[in-house]
Amino acid sequence: MEIQNQTNKAPIRPAxxxxxxxxxxxxxxxxxxxxxxxxxxxxxxxxxxxxxANVELPLQYLPRKGLSLLADAKxxxxxxxxxxxxxxxxxxxxxADFFSNYGFLFPVPEWKxxxxxxxxxxxxxxxxxxxxxLVAELQYHKKLQDAGExxxxxxxxxxxxxxxxxxxxxxxxLLFSEPVTLTNPKSGKDIYRSCNHAFTExxxxxxxxxxxxxxxxxxxxxxxxPEWTEKVKDPVRSPRFLLSNxxxxxxxxxxxxxxxxxxxxxxxxxxxLFDIFRRMDMFDRPLSPEQQEIVAFFYHxxxxxxxxxxxxxxxxxxxxxxxxxxxxxxxxxxxxxxKKYFDADMKRALxxxxxxxxxxxxxxxxxxxxxxxNAEAHSLKWDISNFLTALYYSIFYNxxxxxxxxxCKNPECKRHPIFRLSxxxxxxxxxxxxxxxxxxxxxxxxxxxxxx
Numbered sequence: 491m492e493i494q495n496q497t498n499k500a501p502i503r504p505a506x507x508x509x510x511x512x513x514x515x516x517x518x519x520x521x522x523x524x525x526x527x528x529x530x531x532x533x534x535x536x537x538x539x540x541x542x543a544n545v546e547l548p549l550q551y552l553p554r555k556g557l558s559l560l561a562d563a564k565x566x567x568x569x570x571x572x573x574x575x576x577x578x579x580x581x582x583x584x585x586a587d588f589f590s591n592y593g594f595l596f597p598v599p600e601w602k603x604x605x606x607x608x609x610x611x612x613x614x615x616x617x618x619x620x621x622x623x624l625v626a627e628l629q630y631h632k633k634l635q636d637a638g639e640x641x642x643x644x645x646x647x648x649x650x651x652x653x654x655x656x657x658x659x660x661x662x663x664l665l666f667s668e669p670v671t672l673t674n675p676k677s678g679k680d681i682y683r684s685c686n687h688a689f690t691e692x693x694x695x696x697x698x699x700x701x702x703x704x705x706x707x708x709x710x711x712x713x714x715x716p717e718w719t720e721k722v723k724d725p726v727r728s729p730r731f732l733l734s735n736x737x738x739x740x741x742x743x744x745x746x747x748x749x750x751x752x753x754x755x756x757x758x759x760x761x762x763l764f765d766i767f768r769r770m771d772m773f774d775r776p777l778s779p780e781q782q783e784i785v786a787f788f789y790h791x792x793x794x795x796x797x798x799x800x801x802x803x804x805x806x807x808x809x810x811x812x813x814x815x816x817x818x819x820x821x822x823x824x825x826x827x828x829k830k831y832f833d834a835d836m837k838r839a840l841x842x843x844x845x846x847x848x849x850x851x852x853x854x855x856x857x858x859x860x861x862x863x864n865a866e867a868h869s870l871k872w873d874i875s876n877f878l879t880a881l882y883y884s885i886f887y888n889x890x891x892x893x894x895x896x897x898c899k900n901p902e903c904k905r906h907p908i909f910r911l912s913x914x915x916x917x918x919x920x921x922x923x924x925x926x927x928x929x930x931x932x933x934x935x936x937x938x939x940x941x942x
Contacts, residue, residue, distance in 0.1 A: 511550065512548050512550050513548075513557065514549070515546070515549055515880075516541065516544065516593050517541040517547060517591065518589050519539055519541050520537060521537050521603075522534060522535070522583075523605070534607075534608040535605045535606060535607060536582075536589075536605065536607075536608050538598050538603060539601065539604060547559065547592060547593060551883075551887040553893065554893065556570065556571050556884040556910060557880055557881060557883075557887070559592075569906070569909075569910065570592055570881065571884045571885065572908070572910075573588065574588060574615065574618070575622055576904075576907065578904070580612070582608065585615075592877075593877050594877065595876060595878040596682065596876045604676070613668065614670045614672070614682070614684070616663075616667070617664065620660045620667075621660075621664065621848070621855075621882075622895065622908060623656065623908065624660035625848065626895035626896065626897060627656050628841070628845065628848065629894040630896070630897075631657075654832070655818075655819045657840055660844070661847050663807065664847055664851050665689060665847060666690065666757040666807070669683065669686065671683050685851050685855070687847060688850065689781060689847075692766060692777075692785075693758060693762055698773075699773045699775055717736055718734065719732050719734045719735075720732075720734075723771040724786050725782050726786040726790055726836065726839045727786075741761045742760075742761045742764075744797070744813075745760060745761045753801060753802050753813075753815065754802070754810045755802075756798075757799055758788060758792060758797070763785070763788060763789055767789040770782050770786075780842070783842055783846075784843050787843050791836070794832075795809060795822060796809030796811055796817070797811070808822070852882065855878070858874065858875040858876065859872065859873070861873075892912065892913055893910055893913055894910075895909065895911075896918070898919075898921040899919040899929065900920060900925035900928055900929050903921060905921055905922055905925070906921040
């Protein structure tokens with residue numbers, strides 16, 4: 491489906507020029523408005539329209555630069571993907587400046603200001619940021635897998651935990667964050683909806699899919715009778731896993747314990763997850779092997795690592811055991827009693843889950859990219875309908891295996907905490923000379939302090 495602009499013109503079309511893709515955007519005028527409803531609730535909106543001068547901006551995909559200004563191709567031109575995702579959340583002025591300089595994510599009117607919910611735009615930016623972060627972590631993981639045993643063994647436990655914690659956080663953010671919807675202010679129709687992942691849809695569906703040959707758990711009381719058990723298919727701890735009535739009671743009791751005023755909110759309904767895990771190979775329309783592995787992974791993660799949750803007033807997800815408080819994913823995974831559960835099977839499954847979730851997310855956001863053949867010019871032509879799709883496309887605009895993303899070694903980096911580099915470049919660990927200088931000076935001060 492191609493998203494039309496509000497002036498009913500044809501969608502924006504890039505063209506192939508000298509083996510590169512040109513995407514034409516338009517400068518905008520924008521401002522942020524704050525309004526309060528009758529109850530005093532504050533809402534921020536972004537008013538935006540095409541600049542009156544109607545200045546077209548040719549943006550070109552370039553190796554090592556991603557989506558950049560064509561006019562600055564030979565200069566230190568900005569990587570628009572990185573510039574957008576690393577605008578500090580809440581910095582409305584920086585966000586408005588970005589759209590003014592490079593255009594809005596979707597076509598906007600030429601005369602009247604269109605108004606968009608600023609909170610939804612920040613949520614969309616956050617989603618793109620977690621997608622990029624997951625790409626970087628998976629590329630890092632692949633590089634480790636492709637490396638020799640000496641390099642893999644040199645990775646200390648803390649580094650490994652941080653890596654898997656980031657992957658887990660990214661996956662959960664893409665699966666369980668509130669969906670993002672942007673609406674055309676004029677027509678009232680949605681112009682963008684974030685990806686509704688298959689696993690999330692299964693968890694939130696009103697009813698489970700129909701299944702065959704159900705074997706209900708017998709109803710038992712609290713006497714000393716032995717627990718009834720059942721072996722179920724398990725792609726993670728294969729081939730079978732033993733479930734009992736106690737597992738079912740624990741899951742259903744946790745649902746009953748939840749209260750709307752709890753300081754933490756569970757992101758997965760444990761009772762629903764239990765039922766899906768138990769019956770996932772019995773559905774009339776069986777789940778795919780990838781979906782079954784996701785179900786099994788989260789069942790074990792919820793019961794062995796902790797229940798993934800969102801604590802009131804926080805953005806990052808964490809783990810909870812008692813519904814009273816949350817602990818960060820990284821801190822939980824560092825606990826000795828948790829490490830034994832997050833074994834090789836779970837690590838392997840997490841990476842498989844991450845790859846599948848990333849594929850769903852990227853496919854959803856690239857569904858507007860179309861390739862066609864121009865018979866007259868004997869060339870290929872790409873159709874990319876909007877700036878947001880162009881930004882997603884820029885994540886992978888490179889030769890396969892030739893480029894990758896890396897996390898800046900400066901832990902306090904504010905510019906580009908993740909940056910592009912050649913896949914053969916094993917020396918670049920900073921996004922810029924500025925970050926390299928900051929760390930060098932810090933290490934110099936530490937050295938001098940110890941020498942004194």
